[in-house]
Amino acid sequence: xxxxxxxxxxxxxxxxxxxxxxxxxxxxxxxxxxxxxxxxxxxxxxxxxxxxxxxxxxxxxxxxxxxxxxxxxxxxxxxxxxxxxxxxxxxxxxxxxxxxxxxxxxxxxxxxxxxxxxxxxxxxxxxxxxxxxxxxxxxxxxxxxxxxxxxxxxxxxxxxxxxxxxxxxxxxxxxxxxxxxxxxxxxxxxxxxxxxxxxxxxxxxxxxxxxxxxxxxxxxxxxxxxxxxxxxxxxxxxxxxxxxxxxxxxxxxxxxxxxxxxxxxxxxxxxxxxxxxxxxxxxxxxxxxxxxxxxxxxxxxxxxxxxxxxxxxxxxxxxxxxxxxxxxxxxxxxxxxxxxxxxxxx
Ligand SMILES: NC(=O)C1=CN([C@@H]2O[C@H](COP(=O)(O)OP(=O)(O)OC[C@H]3O[C@@H](n4cnc5c(N)ncnc54)[C@H](OP(=O)(O)O)[C@@H]3O)[C@@H](O)[C@H]2O)C=CC1
Ligand SMILES: CC(=O)N[C@@H](CCC(=O)OP(=O)(O)O)C(=O)O
Numbered sequence: 001x002x003x004x005x006x007x008x009x010x011x012x013x014x015x016x017x018x019x020x021x022x023x024x025x026x027x028x029x030x031x032x033x034x035x036x037x038x039x040x041x042x043x044x045x046x047x048x049x050x051x052x053x054x055x056x057x058x059x060x061x062x063x064x065x066x067x068x069x070x071x072x073x074x075x076x077x078x079x080x081x082x083x084x085x086x087x088x089x090x091x092x093x094x095x096x097x098x099x100x101x102x103x104x105x106x107x108x109x110x111x112x113x114x115x116x117x118x119x120x121x122x123x124x125x126x127x128x129x130x131x132x133x134x135x136x137x138x139x140x141x142x143x144x145x146x147x148x149x150x151x152x153x154x155x156x157x158x159x160x161x162x163x164x165x166x167x168x169x170x171x172x173x174x175x176x177x178x179x180x181x182x183x184x185x186x187x188x189x190x191x192x193x194x195x196x197x198x199x200x201x202x203x204x205x206x207x208x209x210x211x212x213x214x215x216x217x218x219x220x221x222x223x224x225x226x227x228x229x230x231x232x233x234x235x236x237x238x239x240x241x242x243x244x245x246x247x248x249x250x251x252x253x254x255x256x257x258x259x260x261x262x263x264x265x266x267x268x269x270x271x272x273x274x275x276x277x278x279x280x281x282x283x284x285x286x287x288x289x290x291x292x293x294x295x296x297x298x299x300x301x302x303x304x305x306x307x308x309x310x311x312x313x314x315x316x317x318x319x320x321x322x323x324x325x326x327x328x329x330x331x332x333x334x335x336x337x338x339x340x341x342x343x344x345x346x
Contacts, residue, residue, distance in 0.1 A: 003331060004031045004072050008061045008088065009079030011035040013181045014101050016047040017320035018077055023052055025324065025338030031073050034061040036080075063091035075327055078102060079319075081184070082210075086122030089144075097330055098144050099323050100125065103210065105146035112213035128326035130335065131157055131273055133164055133222060139329040147326060148218075150318030151176050151211040151233060154244035156218040157273055157293050158310035161266035163223035167259060168248035168306050170227045172219060176244035177236040179284070182314045190235075202234045209233055241284025242314045247305045256299040259306060263297045271336045272317060272325070282311035285345060289313060291321035292341040 005022055009015040010033035022028045035058035038046055044054030059065045066076045066088070075097040078085040082103035089105075092098050107113045110121035125146040126138040139145060148156070155174045162168040177200065180191050189195070190203075203209075212231045219227040236243075250259075260278070267275045273293040276282065282294035294311045312318050321339055328335050 001027050001331070001333070002029050003027050003074045003327075004029045005075045005077060006032040006034070006066050006071070006073040007077045007079065008034045008066060009036075009101075010043060010058060011038040011041070011046045011185070012079055013185050013315060014319045015077075015079035016050065017315040018079060018101070018323060019047065019050050019053060021316070021320050021324050021338060023050065024340075027333060027337060032059055032065050032071060034059045034065055036061060061088060063088065067092050067096050075099060075331075077323060083117065083119055089122075094143060096143070097327065099128070099147060099327055099330075100145065101147045101319050101323050103149060103214075105144070106148060106214055108217060109213070112217075116210040116213055128322055129153060129156060129218070130325055130329060131270055132160055132218060136329060136335075139326055140332070142330045145323075145326045145330060147319060147323045149211045149214055150178065150182055150242055150312070150314035151209075151231070151244065152214040152218060153318050153322060154242045154293075154310045154312045155215050155231070155246050156222075157312075158244055158246045158295055158297075158308040159219055159248065160222040161263045162248060162259070162297070162306050162308060163219050163227065164266065165262040166223075167251055167254050167262060168223070169251060170223060170225050172215075172227060172229050172246060172248045174215065174229060174231045174244060174246045175234065176231070176242055177234045178242045178314055179236055179238040179240040181239050182242070182318075183235075196235065196237050198237060200234055200236050202232055204233050207231070238284065240288060240313050240315055242312050242318060243282065243284050244310045246308045246310070247300075250299060250304050250306050254299060254306065256301075259297055259299050263295070267295065272339070272341060274341075282309050284311045284313070286343050287311050287313050287317070288344045289316060290341055290343040291317045291325065291339040292343065293317055
């Protein structure tokens, strides 16, 4: 099978990571690459690490370029700022597979979308987090996929086994540290090297971060009841990676042994999510550039809380790897095709 893929937003961080993965995908041929302010530029000037594509020139992001006659794209990836995908997506025909790496189609509840994103809700597509209960069935054969946000990927994969097994009360506290690439490539004063280097700082505090309703959606679905989430993101002085420290009050009767047994069973067959051996803890350095997710879980007897910690690469499993994994499922390819669990160290 040859899958011809177009990438909109090829000049950005998510688009760049996606192209890195697609270049190593045995079934994919790379078609049109588009940008916005950088349309007309050589990709080599913007993404110098993607040597085989250095002489490709970015086109405008239009429906004609993405799905026009003669383009022959089987899949279109949209790696655009949130709020920009819907207008493009509605012009793409029903036969092409469209994978949105932005937020536009992740949420089911229109009121949540309006509250956290401040615009009209565009709709809801099958959710590209394959590991969640029931997700693979919805992705197989899908023509539209909404790739999750990076923090919801990390937090949901850490906590869903506890909720799916009924071990946790319906309240979760999530504190996660992210590398700066999570904020995208567009210049922002708080991301200047001199602001970020040597310092960690919180942002989006007090339940206002737009990933909160997405986490609530995922954990409530796993629990089968509404779960409240208190989420605090922090910025860490590193280019990539998310470490999510998640906790929830344990239901009566939970022990360290029963908790571990539930996680071992839930994650046993997952190709990308690895429950670490007891005593070993997730670290962002171990998943750098890889689609792997490290998870560890412990029962805090004094506080009666379940502590679940995960590490991902925000650009790989947190966006581009999740997008490729979803594409594989949608097209009937082996889910792991073109995706590595091998990191880079030190
Ligand atoms: N960075 C991350 O870790 C993650 C990102 N995502 C999502 O991926 C998407 C892209 O993020 P990211 O790559 O980080 O952002 P960047 O700012 O790095 O890249 C944005 C891309 O979108 C293009 N673009 C900007 N404005 C428009 C517009 N109005 N119309 C069309 N194209 C436009 C830019 O083109 P140009 O440069 O030519 O102006 C660029 O290619 C976002 O929705 C983000 O939420 C999801 C999970 C994780
Ligand atoms: C460090 C940092 O700023 N991270 C981003 C998350 C980016 C992302 O994954 O989210 P979307 O795909 O939903 O945009 C933020 O907190 O907004």
